[in-house]
Amino acid sequence: QKEVEQDPGPLSVPEGAIVSLNCTYSNSAFQYFMWYRQYSRKGPELLMYTYSSGNKEDGRFTAQVDKSSKYISLFIRDSQPSDSATYLCAMSYPGGATNKLIFGTGTLLAVQP
Amino acid sequence: DAGITQSPRHKVTETGTPVTLRCHQTENHRYMYWYRQDPGHGLRLIHYSYGVKDTDKGEVSDGYSVSRSKTEDFLLTLESATSSQTSVYFCAISETGRTDTQYFGPGTRLTVL
Numbered sequence: 001q002k003e004v005e006q007d008p009g010p011l012s013v014p015e016g017a018i019v020s021l022n023c024t025y026s027n028s029a030f031q032y033f034m035w036y037r038q039y040s041r042k043g044p045e046l047l048m049y050t051y052s053s054g055n056k057e058d059g060r061f062t063a064q065v066d067k068s069s070k071y072i073s074l075f076i077r078d079s080q081p082s083d084s085a086t087y088l089c090a091m092s093y094p095g096g097a098t099n100k101l102i103f104g105t106g107t108l109l110a111v112q113p
Numbered sequence: 114d115a116g117i118t119q120s121p122r123h124k125v126t127e128t129g130t131p132v133t134l135r136c137h138q139t140e141n142h143r144y145m146y147w148y149r150q151d152p153g154h155g156l157r158l159i160h161y162s163y164g165v166k167d168t169d170k171g172e173v174s175d176g177y178s179v180s181r182s183k184t185e186d187f188l189l190t191l192e193s194a195t196s197s198q199t200s201v202y203f204c205a206i207s208e209t210g211r212t213d214t215q216y217f218g219p220g221t222r223l224t225v226l
Binding site: 004006008032041042043044045046088090096097098099100101103104105106 | 117144146152153154155156157158161163167169171172203205207210211215216217218219220
């Protein structure tokens with residue numbers, strides 16, 4: 001069983017829709033939760049970062065963490081064609097010389113104009 | 114891409130040959146990382162460095178070695194390339210070692226025939 005599970009999609013939505021992306025995890029030691037966006041043939045870029053359970057909002061994006069259920073979500077409001085990308089969840093816990101990231105496999109999102 | 118370059122960007126090589134990938138940063142960050150990205154596996158950490166000449170193994174380090182003789186350069190060597198090492202390789206840097214501060218390079222697409 002993978003430590004982090006993510007539905008690969010693809011997910012296709014019309015422009016303006018609300019998008020919900022999700023990951024589950026099995027390691028209760030994870031303390032930090034990230035969402036990355038990766039455009040085709042590019043490196044991942046950090047989108048959202050949360051530490052505790054609850055919601056964090058940044059513009060059209062909301063990250064949600066439920067530690068009791070070991071479940072995290074990313075919501076995109078008023079989705080745009082420019083949001084079309086692969087979204088990767090990632091998690092980590094402190095330890096060693098640096099925190100190490102464990103990634104989900106990514107969900108491919110297509111927003112249709 | 115946060116002052117990170119990777120070279121080469123594309124490479125095709127044959128099984129059994131040594132290959133070296135280079136990551137160069139202009140940010141003077143202490144931490145540098147090498148990941149590989151494969152379908153169905155997401156991004157996985159190969160090796161990382163927490164200072165000049167200070168390196169450690171990640172999740173999938175077998176068949177790879179690294180060196181860091183200068184702050185700005187982190188080299189990844191495939192000692193004897195195999196087809197299973199066909200992948201996209203990403204370098205990342207971090208000033209603090211925290212997971213909310215890792216920035217990724219553009220990637221190197223490596224094909225081993």
